[in-house]
Amino acid sequence: MKRENMKKISPEQAHSMLKKEGLDISLEQAEEVLVFLRKMANIVVSNYLNQSNHGEDS
Structure with missing residues (x-):
């Protein structure tokens, strides 16, 4: 799924959940919880991709 097609959870939706x-x-x-979770998700994905790229170099 392309990033443009993904819908973000609104603060109102998060509040309700x-x-x-x-x-x-x-x-x-x-x-603020949503901002934090988005940052954490970006960090996790970046770390995963960096580990995958380093594994290919070996």
Whole structure:
């Protein structure tokens, strides 16, 4: 799936999902959670790709 076709979870959606799980946070906090998770996802993918590229050099 191309990145352009992927829909991002909105802060409102994240807030609703977290509330259903019993986590009572503000909409602003839900937005910060999303920012953090997106950063973490980018780091994990970058690390994975870097490890894969280094394995091919050997």
